[in-house]
Amino acid sequence: MSGGKGAKMAGGRGTRLFIVPMAMVAVLFVAIPLCYVLVISFMTRGDNSTVQAIFTAENYRRLLDPNYARVFLNSMLLALWTTLLALLLGYPFGYCMARANRRWRALLMLLVIVPFWTNALVRLYGWKILLQANGPVNTVLRALGLIDQPLRMLGSYGSVLLAMVYCLIPFMILPCHSAVDKMDWSCVEAARDLGAKPWYAFLTVTLPLTLPGISAGCVLVFVPSLGLFFVSDLMGGSLMLVGNLIRDQLLKSRDWPFGAALSMLLMAVTVLIFGLYRRSGGKDLGVF
Amino acid sequence: MKKRRKIFSPVYMTLLLIAMYLPIVMVVIYSFNAGRTIGAWQGFTTMWYDRLLQNALMGDALKNSLVLAAWSVALAGVIGTLGAIGMAKSHFRGKGALETLSTLPMMIPEIILGMAYLVIFSAVGIPLGMPTLVVTHMTFCVPYVYINVSSRLVGMDPSVEEAARDLGAGPWRVLLDITLPLVAPAVASGMLLALAMSLDDVIISFFVTGATTTTLPLKVYTGLRNGGTPEINALCTLLLGAVFVLVSLAQLWQARQRRRQARDREQANRNQPDRA
Amino acid sequence: MEEVILSLKGIEKSFGEGDVLACIDLDVRKGEFVTLLGSSGCGKTTTLRIIAGLETPDAGRVVLNGQDVTDLSPERRNVNTVFQNYALFPHMNVEKNVAYGLRVRGVSKAETRERVAQMLRLVQMENFAKRMPSQLSGGQRQRIAIARALCCNPALLLLDEPLGALDLQLRRQMQVELKRLQEKLGITFIYITHDQEEALGMSDRIAVMRDGRFEQIGTPQDIFERPATRYVAQFIGQSTLLDAQVESAADGVATLSCPDGQMRVSLARGALRPGEEATVCVRNERMRASASPVEGFTLAGTVNLNRYAAGALMTHVTLPSGLDVAAVAAGGLEDAPAVGSRAYLYWDPAQASVVGGASHVRG
Numbered sequence: 001m002s003g004g005k006g007a008k009m010a011g012g013r014g015t016r017l018f019i020v021p022m023a024m025v026a027v028l029f030v031a032i033p034l035c036y037v038l039v040i041s042f043m044t045r046g047d048n049s050t051v052q053a054i055f056t057a058e059n060y061r062r063l064l065d066p067n068y069a070r071v072f073l074n075s076m077l078l079a080l081w082t083t084l085l086a087l088l089l090g091y092p093f094g095y096c097m098a099r100a101n102r103r104w105r106a107l108l109m110l111l112v113i114v115p116f117w118t119n120a121l122v123r124l125y126g127w128k129i130l131l132q133a134n135g136p137v138n139t140v141l142r143a144l145g146l147i148d149q150p151l152r153m154l155g156s157y158g159s160v161l162l163a164m165v166y167c168l169i170p171f172m173i174l175p176c177h178s179a180v181d182k183m184d185w186s187c188v189e190a191a192r193d194l195g196a197k198p199w200y201a202f203l204t205v206t207l208p209l210t211l212p213g214i215s216a217g218c219v220l221v222f223v224p225s226l227g228l229f230f231v232s233d234l235m236g237g238s239l240m241l242v243g244n245l246i247r248d249q250l251l252k253s254r255d256w257p258f259g260a261a262l263s264m265l266l267m268a269v270t271v272l273i274f275g276l277y278r279r280s281g282g283k284d285l286g287v288f
Numbered sequence: 289m290k291k292r293r294k295i296f297s298p299v300y301m302t303l304l305l306i307a308m309y310l311p312i313v314m315v316v317i318y319s320f321n322a323g324r325t326i327g328a329w330q331g332f333t334t335m336w337y338d339r340l341l342q343n344a345l346m347g348d349a350l351k352n353s354l355v356l357a358a359w360s361v362a363l364a365g366v367i368g369t370l371g372a373i374g375m376a377k378s379h380f381r382g383k384g385a386l387e388t389l390s391t392l393p394m395m396i397p398e399i400i401l402g403m404a405y406l407v408i409f410s411a412v413g414i415p416l417g418m419p420t421l422v423v424t425h426m427t428f429c430v431p432y433v434y435i436n437v438s439s440r441l442v443g444m445d446p447s448v449e450e451a452a453r454d455l456g457a458g459p460w461r462v463l464l465d466i467t468l469p470l471v472a473p474a475v476a477s478g479m480l481l482a483l484a485m486s487l488d489d490v491i492i493s494f495f496v497t498g499a500t501t502t503t504l505p506l507k508v509y510t511g512l513r514n515g516g517t518p519e520i521n522a523l524c525t526l527l528l529g530a531v532f533v534l535v536s537l538a539q540l541w542q543a544r545q546r547r548r549q550a551r552d553r554e555q556a557n558r559n560q561p562d563r564a
Numbered sequence: 565m566e567e568v569i570l571s572l573k574g575i576e577k578s579f580g581e582g583d584v585l586a587c588i589d590l591d592v593r594k595g596e597f598v599t600l601l602g603s604s605g606c607g608k609t610t611t612l613r614i615i616a617g618l619e620t621p622d623a624g625r626v627v628l629n630g631q632d633v634t635d636l637s638p639e640r641r642n643v644n645t646v647f648q649n650y651a652l653f654p655h656m657n658v659e660k661n662v663a664y665g666l667r668v669r670g671v672s673k674a675e676t677r678e679r680v681a682q683m684l685r686l687v688q689m690e691n692f693a694k695r696m697p698s699q700l701s702g703g704q705r706q707r708i709a710i711a712r713a714l715c716c717n718p719a720l721l722l723l724d725e726p727l728g729a730l731d732l733q734l735r736r737q738m739q740v741e742l743k744r745l746q747e748k749l750g751i752t753f754i755y756i757t758h759d760q761e762e763a764l765g766m767s768d769r770i771a772v773m774r775d776g777r778f779e780q781i782g783t784p785q786d787i788f789e790r791p792a793t794r795y796v797a798q799f800i801g802q803s804t805l806l807d808a809q810v811e812s813a814a815d816g817v818a819t820l821s822c823p824d825g826q827m828r829v830s831l832a833r834g835a836l837r838p839g840e841e842a843t844v845c846v847r848n849e850r851m852r853a854s855a856s857p858v859e860g861f862t863l864a865g866t867v868n869l870n871r872y873a874a875g876a877l878m879t880h881v882t883l884p885s886g887l888d889v890a891a892v893a894a895g896g897l898e899d900a901p902a903v904g905s906r907a908y909l910y911w912d913p914a915q916a917s918v919v920g921g922a923s924h925v926r927g
Contacts, residue, residue, distance in 0.1 A: 014460070018374030021366070022368065022374070022434065023390075025390070027389075029423060029426075030392050033401070034400075037404045093301060096300065110535065111305055112308075113539070114532060115308055119488050120490075121508045122312070122315060124512075125508075126310070126312050126314040127311045129314045129315065129318050130310065136314065227396075227398055233513060246399055250406060250495070263399070263400045263403050263404070266396075266397060267396060267400055270400075
């Protein structure tokens, strides 16, 4: 009944060979490039985007430079705010969606998925149009007489944050929705039956039971938000994020070892977050 | 409370959906704007669409994007499906490590891999262009197929395969007759997701594209960085239309599947009393 | 009937921690209906999977029709299985499911069609040939799984709790149908169940399993009347076990005593010699409770509960040792001993059994 299962079912021993192409891809195009980045992060910069094989820890020391440390801190803060906002906005949506009746739910799902499949650039572009100096938002505000000078919204911290949340909120809504959907609703009914007020039942039953969805959503929002360098770019912000810094090290200042060190730092943060997620009993992400 | 939720939930959902769709609607509206810049509204025109269709560079970018997506998704489909089946059927040391490594591209911020590719390709001396694009896109597409197929295999009742063995089918026969047909929907949805990711990718493409090869998202990115033009608006609108049609079709298909399942269940329940 | 079709010789199997099977020996004769009976985790499914070839034993041989098939893969054995959850191929309709075994063997289309139609008639499902498995009820899926397994005319049909997922009424109906089918086709069945009633009602022989060993192998009557071990006595039906010492044995009846009192058991139920220790097993439905003492029995206790059970009144009596015994009230429904009153337990000495009294473990 248990154990030994499947080992000799479909495909026999030959199936073991099926792994070879994937293993090759994983080694050649994931492991080796990442290891190479790790190696050059300990090397010295050469002339014109070359790398000199001289060992140094200088690149990592430079990360402590207040200027760079600030960029890193800014990125983390932005990612944190993005996650928090996405959670506050996305969880109720996922919750309501799971509680809606069947016909509505299919339509809502479609409405959430379309942006998810749409190019992020296109959607950001829409915000750019909305928020520009002579765009619809300013026009409406002026027509209402609320302002007399157009507001400079583009390039502000708020606009970058808005764009980030906007890009990533589907990644919060979908796992939250599926967590609420999978939850056994009779647990909430039992809590109500035992005298819990609706809010109390929500806090003591629904929220703990849907926590896996919440934590999955947070990871799925937080991690990509660390790397989305084009959001700040497109919103016209002067906000420097880790992503922008890495790109500039690669393409502008051509200091590859330092760029590599930055990447490794980003990687370390990512691994840390996934480690914490797994530790807290999180399941595989990816399909929700 | 019940009443309040009935009011709160539709209002809240409508507001959030408006916020999600308003920008998209804006892109569509402004693609018909007669003005040269994306500034104020200056009247209706379809001129930008004509221009877009005549723009040979746009055509190239579109072609590149499609060729790139087709190759990388097809390769990822084969590699990911085989990998998932192989992993499900065998046990060896380091299996967990291999799985983590294979799905890593999906987990870590894209910029890390993007920079890694740029650095290693130039170190090894591989010229950037379509081949590097295909290889890198394939790499980040594999996890989407792999994870979808794996989770289908985990949910699959192993006794179905055993039943085929028991009825006389050899291992390869079982693979062809039973396993592959049963994971086919998962392969399809994994590849669809991978397709979306490939067509959407800016960051990795940005680092590994050559001087002469550009993809549609990259074109949009450079266009937008330079302030955006109505032509880009028109392009975006066309992309939106395509996505909307595709997603709607996929959803309709899924809804039909669900309805059929419900009907089957109903029929099965009806069968219960009148035993043949 | 005497030809041995399958023998298991010293089968052992373990999955990492602990033995699942320890030295399983079993001979199954042609046309026999053998049931492996045991609670979950006792190794009965593993035994079946070893016979089917879905698991390889760590030690021992599987001999089928005189041929050693221990290392043969499942598709090369003329053995088919009805799986616990049916394992119908969800992407094939009923007809294709049933035909699969023939298709794999390359049987011609015309022959396949005929054979499939025949099989569907056999399980009375001929009107469902084009249905998908998802469109069938549990009982119908069950029939298709049986038709599919029988289609290739196996020497041996293995059934892994085939009725486990059905409701009680349907299960009873299918039990009779399966038994008829087996007698009609003359195919050897090896049947797994944890339901002792099912096992007793269908089998020619039952092998009671526990912790990867056979506790007893015998006919249903053997198992019921002459349990070889305490475990079998407790597992089959509901009964009371009393540990007692034989005081005397004469005139075909032995008198035994235990701290709660005296009792009698027919010597036909076991060779009891004075001075021996013995465990007496009395089925609940054969245990009687009376308001007055009965000759030869001095087991007296206090009535703690009367409950109605299918036509009789079950009286629960607490003996001085604290043992709770369920018995049928001797006087009928009207004059049953009241709760709190004194009751005397007795039985027909010929109907009590002595655990292990006659060793019946044989292959």
